[in-house]
Amino acid sequence: MTTSSSSPGLRGRTLRSFLLLGAQKVVSVVVTAAGGIALARLLTPEVFGLYAILFFVITLAVRGSELGLGAALIQRRDLDLARGLSVAFTATLALALVLGAAIVAAAPLLARWPGVTSEVTAPIRWLALLVVLSSLRMPAMVLLERRLAYLPLTIAETADTVTFNVVAIAAAVAGAGLWSFVLGALAARVANLAVLWAATRWRPTVRWNRDELVPVLKFGLLVQTGVLIGVAGDAVVPTFVTARSGVAAVGYLNWAAAVAFLPLQVVSVAGRVLFPALSSLQAEPARCNRVTTILYPAAALLLAGADPVVRLVFGEAWAPAVPAVRCFCLSAIIGGTSTIFVHALYGLGRPDLVLRLNVASAAFLWVLTVGLVPRVGFVGFAAASAALACAGFSYTALSLRRLVPLNVLSAVRVSFTASAGAAAVLAALATFWIHDLPSLVIGAAASVGAYVLFAGLVGGAAWRVELIADWRTVLQG
Numbered sequence: 001m002t003t004s005s006s007s008p009g010l011r012g013r014t015l016r017s018f019l020l021l022g023a024q025k026v027v028s029v030v031v032t033a034a035g036g037i038a039l040a041r042l043l044t045p046e047v048f049g050l051y052a053i054l055f056f057v058i059t060l061a062v063r064g065s066e067l068g069l070g071a072a073l074i075q076r077r078d079l080d081l082a083r084g085l086s087v088a089f090t091a092t093l094a095l096a097l098v099l100g101a102a103i104v105a106a107a108p109l110l111a112r113w114p115g116v117t118s119e120v121t122a123p124i125r126w127l128a129l130l131v132v133l134s135s136l137r138m139p140a141m142v143l144l145e146r147r148l149a150y151l152p153l154t155i156a157e158t159a160d161t162v163t164f165n166v167v168a169i170a171a172a173v174a175g176a177g178l179w180s181f182v183l184g185a186l187a188a189r190v191a192n193l194a195v196l197w198a199a200t201r202w203r204p205t206v207r208w209n210r211d212e213l214v215p216v217l218k219f220g221l222l223v224q225t226g227v228l229i230g231v232a233g234d235a236v237v238p239t240f241v242t243a244r245s246g247v248a249a250v251g252y253l254n255w256a257a258a259v260a261f262l263p264l265q266v267v268s269v270a271g272r273v274l275f276p277a278l279s280s281l282q283a284e285p286a287r288c289n290r291v292t293t294i295l296y297p298a299a300a301l302l303l304a305g306a307d308p309v310v311r312l313v314f315g316e317a318w319a320p321a322v323p324a325v326r327c328f329c330l331s332a333i334i335g336g337t338s339t340i341f342v343h344a345l346y347g348l349g350r351p352d353l354v355l356r357l358n359v360a361s362a363a364f365l366w367v368l369t370v371g372l373v374p375r376v377g378f379v380g381f382a383a384a385s386a387a388l389a390c391a392g393f394s395y396t397a398l399s400l401r402r403l404v405p406l407n408v409l410s411a412v413r414v415s416f417t418a419s420a421g422a423a424a425v426l427a428a429l430a431t432f433w434i435h436d437l438p439s440l441v442i443g444a445a446a447s448v449g450a451y452v453l454f455a456g457l458v459g460g461a462a463w464r465v466e467l468i469a470d471w472r473t474v475l476q477g
Contacts, residue, residue: 028161029262035165036258040314042172043180049251051181053116053238054124060231061103061131065096089139096135103128115247123182133189140196152199156192164188225355233362236369241378249378252321256382259314260328263298264336292412295336296419297451301444303329304423308434327382333419335389337412341396345403353399357392364388414459422451 104125111118144153168184176183242250302309306325310318345353365388372380426447434443 027158029265031161031165033262035169036255037313038165038169039172039180040255040318042169043177045248045251045255045317047178047181047251048255049242049247049249050116050120050178052250052254053110053113053242053247054120054127055181055185056231056234056238057103057110057124058127058130060228060235061096061099061128062134063228063231065092065099065131065135085139085142088142089135092135092138093132096131100128100131103131114243116242119178123178126182127185129186130189133193137193137196140200143200144196152195156195156199159195160188160192163191225358229355229358229362233358233365236366237381240366240370241373241381244373245378252318253324253378253381255318256321256324257328259310260299260302260325261332263295263302264332264339292337292415293455296333296412296415297422297448299329299332299336300419300423301426301447301451303333304427304447305430305434305440305444308430308440312437312440323379324382327379327386330386331382331389334386334393338389338393338396341393341400344400345396348403350399350403357395357399360395361388361392364391414455417458418451418454421454422447425450 107121107124108118110116110124111121141153164184164187166184167187168180171180171183237250237253241253303326306322306329307319310322310325342354342357345351365384368384368387369381372384374380376383426443429439429443429446434440
């Protein structure tokens with residue numbers, strides 16, 4: 001493929017940004033995992049379930065207030081950012097205030113949902129502040145992401161993660177229960193916002209001009225509609241699963257997804273870096289096969305060792321969620337690859353294709369969940385998620401191939417084969433040898449070593465040379 005003269009420089013910036021965000025995500029994953037272990041041992045599945053329901057309501061309002069304007073300002077390089085950003089900020093802030101007030105007013109209605117108690121009224125009202133705080137982050141994030149300035153963003157996200165876990169764990173130790181999550185979430189968002197605003201000179205400016213809003217709104221609404229449809233699909237858990245299987249079932253699912261999707265942090269890094277990079281090139285996708293080098297082994301090893309990991313690390317109370325963890329790991333492997341393709345489609349200016357996928361996915365998820373949960377319990381949702389990931393992968397891969405040259409099998413061959421071999425090693429050790437925490441650690445380390453060995457053998461000299469070349473590109477600065 002012929003590259004433009006600016007491509008090597010952009011590729012270097014993209015890889016260095018990925019490395020920087022990747023380093024932050026390592027810290028984030030470690031802190032999140034440690035905090036998750038502590039909270040899982042301090043709080044009950046019912047508390048996790050209640051918070052999952054409340055956070056879904058907040059997420060719906062946050063996504064609704066964004067209008068996709070941030071993504072539009074990143075993608076549309078031809079727009080006047082100085083003027084458009086103020087107008088976009090005014091629109092999102094106004095909508096956030098309206099939606100936040102609506103949540104406060106409607107809080108007592110949530111307590112009437114089957115399985116939900118009146119104790120959620122005050123927490124959901126406080127969590128409504130997150131809707132407004134999220135709108136205040138948008139301008140700073142747009143400015144930083146447009147110029148691939150990820151150091152302030154990594155610091156902000158690290159502060160967010162550390163603050164949430166420190167505050168939530170401290171509150172849980174003090175016996176705060178559901179309020180542990182509420183206090184942690186609010187403190188984390190304030191810390192995140194403080195870092196972002198300290199890193200940019202832009203300050204809130206209220207400005208309204210319909211003509212300036214329309215160009216970004218057209219692209220933004222396509223992105224936003226797709227996001228909201230995805231949220232509508234996820235609504236099957238706090239609504240149908242809660243009514244059918246109870247709040248504890250929602251807690252198991254929310255916790256299992258949080259554990260299994262930790263490897264997807266690397267995909268979120270890839271998406272944030274590749275989206276502005278692709279938006280600059282508009283026709284030349286950055287390479288993303290390195291993402292699977294980390295994603296696949298992490299998810300595959302967790303899938304193979306789910307039972308000992310859950311029982312020995314998180315406690316027997318979470319053992320009923322083991323099948324769900326395994327299904328979500330499968331979703332992470334297949335759906336994570338599909339998510340990379342989704343970011344590429346956004347970067348290439350085709351949110352319409354993603355919108356079609358989101359509509360079909362939401363309907364498919366509801367149909368499968370409604371059919372499976374009454375038969376196999378809450379694990380039915382996790383199984384539906386895995387099936388949906390397979391369908392989404394097929395659609396995104398075929399859509400992207402029509403726009404750019406793409407060879408999926410070639411890109412993932414080494415990491416997939418090596419991950420399968422390493423997972424087989426851990427599964428065998430879990431069956432015959434792993435019985436306590438030290439043996440689990442040793443078995444996991446041996447499996448990681450097996451992955452490195454298999455990757456070197458399957459990839460051969462060409463793969464190793466290519467990997468080294470990417471690292472040199474990153475380090476040359």
